[in-house]
Amino acid sequence: MKRSKVTVVGLGLIGGSLARALRRAGHDVRGYDRPRIWAQARTAGAITGRRESLEASVRDAEFVVLAAPPAANLVLLRRVAEAADKETVITDVGSVKGPICRAAARLHLREFVGGHPMAGTEGSGFQASSPGIFRGRAWILTPQGRNGRSVAKVSALVRSVGGRVALLDPSDHDRAVAFLSHLPQLLAWSLAGAVRDDKVARRYLSFAGPGFKDMTRLAQSPRGLWREILRENRYEVERALRAFTRVLRFRP
Amino acid sequence: MKRSKVTVVGLGLIGGSLARALRRAGHDVRGYDRPRIWAQARTAGAITGRRESLEASVRDAEFVVLAAPPAANLVLLRRVAEAADKETVITDVGSVKGPICRAAARLHLREFVGGHPMAGTEGSGFQASSPGIFRGRAWILTPQGRNGRSVAKVSALVRSVGGRVALLDPSDHDRAVAFLSHLPQLLAWSLAGAVRDDKVARRYLSFAGPGFKDMTRLAQSPRGLWREILRENRYEVERALRAFTRVLRFRP
Secondary structure: OOOOEEEEEOOOHHHHHHHHHHHHOOOEEEEEOOHHHHHHHHHOOOOOOOOOOHHHHHOOOOEEEEOOOHHHHHHHHHHHHHHOOOOOEEEEOOOOOHHHHHHHHHOOOOOEEEEEEOOOOOOOOHHHOOHHHHOOOEEEEEOOOOOHHHHHHHHHHHHHOOOEEEEOOHHHHHHHHHHHHHHHHHHHHHHHHHHHHOOOHHHHHHHOOHHHHHHHHHHHOOHHHHHHHHHHOHHHHHHHHHHHHHHHHHOO | OOOOEEEEEOOOHHHHHHHHHHHHOOOEEEEEOOHHHHHHHHHOOOOOOOOOOHHHHHOOOOEEEEOOOHHHHHHHHHHHHHHOOOOOEEEEOOOOOHHHHHHHHHOOOOOEEEEEEOOOOOOOOHHHOOHHHHOOOEEEEEOOOOOHHHHHHHHHHHHHOOOEEEEOOHHHHHHHHHHHHHHHHHHHHHHHHHHHHOOOHHHHHHHOOHHHHHHHHHHHOOHHHHHHHHHHOHHHHHHHHHHHHHHHHHOO
16 A cells, blocks of 8 residues: 555554554554643654644544544544645544444544544553554445445555554444443453452452453453443443343343 | 272263273272263273163262262262261362261261362363362362371372362351352352343454453353252352452442
């Protein structure tokens, strides 16, 4: 893929990792975030240039990637759409696709392509970022209407950092991730919480085998961000939870 | 520790791994299981000698380790106790300690020490065994009454294969493992089952990230064995399940 000008808005775990991966792939990467985080990313070489306003940061960009938490992405989408050139392709890396795709449709943003890399760790923030997390992993895109050219462009960008593109309907995406990602998050929290609440079990936490550790690792993920994600996808999360409870009741 | 004569009864994942680990530690290891499995273990060098009856296999042993499924261990305990010498120390590696410890008390087996290595994988059978699985892992012993000398002996045996001995009351053990091992098993099954039952989510299973894979790995564990374990520890499993459901309802 040719060298592209990409602006990553939000330089946390995913945005920071993406900026690093894009730089490594030879792209021209600018970033936007609060001054402290921006400076961290700049020092680490994840981004280049000077710190500017959001509007100035996205001007002239061929791609803008929204990588802030879900509610912030919805606000940023409007601001970026106003500041960016008409041809700028806007995408995001949020865990829920329905709301942002609907917002983009309301704003008549033809060049918006919803996205969701199925990658990450239980860590958070730029300090936990790593350029290799997308390699070999699925990266879902949720095209709408007639933005085929933008989808092709974002697909090329995704492949340049090692992602495997898959095209899904936003509502199928949200239903699938409710089962494959959001429900596991709830279960990990609840399992960790149940042990913490039991006066006997919590004394013997150090005896837990690898199975328990694997099942509660996600409980360390940032709560605030996850509360937002679960709230945004609440209908699908409820569906997944009902399906889970049904199987649990029947007891295998 | 000096070279001991140990008979391992049941040469599946745990028994087979233990036989291998004991051999590697220099002990004299005999085994008992169905002919096909016994032959597998003999060929792999996990055990020595000829295949004999259960009774002949435990005669002269300093240690007998019961490593069959829970219900079978209860039957084997009585047969081994009758066939073995008075000084033979009997221990087991089962996941639930109340029933077998009560059975040993009823049989007045002073030299019985309940045991549970907190090790294992989602695999099963001798072919999944590996001598290193106990290294650095907790190995719980549940002494009863005045069997201090036997506890010391089993502790030395456990340490010779790399286990970290911890002494617990059988009822504390059963409560702790209900939270740390049996509840996770139920959750893994139910999560995997919920995805399998959903017509959309199951199509996108290949997109699941490492978090989902970690949380459903245990679902591959052998069902028959796990049903037995969960049934044996049903009161404590119910307690853990209630605690889990309470946290899940409050939604973090």
